[in-house]
Amino acid sequence: AQRVTQPEKLLSVFKGAPVELKCNYSYSGSPELFWYVQYSRQRLQLLLRHISRESIKGFTADLNKGETSFHLKKPFAQEEDSAMYYCALSGGSLMEGGSEKLVFGKGMKLTVNP
């Protein structure tokens, strides 16, 4: 079964502190992993995906297949990073029997204090 686990619901840090938002997954094939973010009074939007291997707004995430993790990290948090963060997976290419549907974790609320 496909599952995404975000073990912490809340994280509060001070500006400039490092942050790590944990995400673990279970999936029998080769999933695609994503982080979506929802800022206050805004819609859910993509932050980054593992296939792009890019840094967005200073955030990075490395897919660790051995630990089935996709933790999101930022070395120096900013107040504007305060938001709800959701880890999600999809089942990969349809050609390989996957599915485009996203399976989300329960989310984590990050608060960055001044």
Place this chain on the structure above:
Amino acid sequence: GAGVSQTPSNKVTEKGKYVELRCDPISGHTALYWYRQSLGQGPEFLIYFQGTGAADDSGLPNDRFFAVRPEGSVSTLKIQRTERGDSAVYLCASSLTATSGSEEQFFGPGTRLTVL
């Protein structure tokens, strides 16, 4: 350009009534998804369309839920005989295609459904 839009933004109905929720995807996006988000939870997949056909409806909780996308653009999620447990935010998303498994999904603002 315009993003994904959903109407109504809020819907209050009584138990047992029928409701329709509408989604307008980004122009040119062939894939359209419906999710449901209950309080304190992440979005939960319901159904997705590739063009006019439902490619995966495995998330629909029961036969009271049905969705259509007759012309491959606008989609309507229909809920019959609503129950209090149906209360949630219903999210729609679209993506350019639905074949690679890594397409970005663009989300709408959601419809908040409250069943009294």
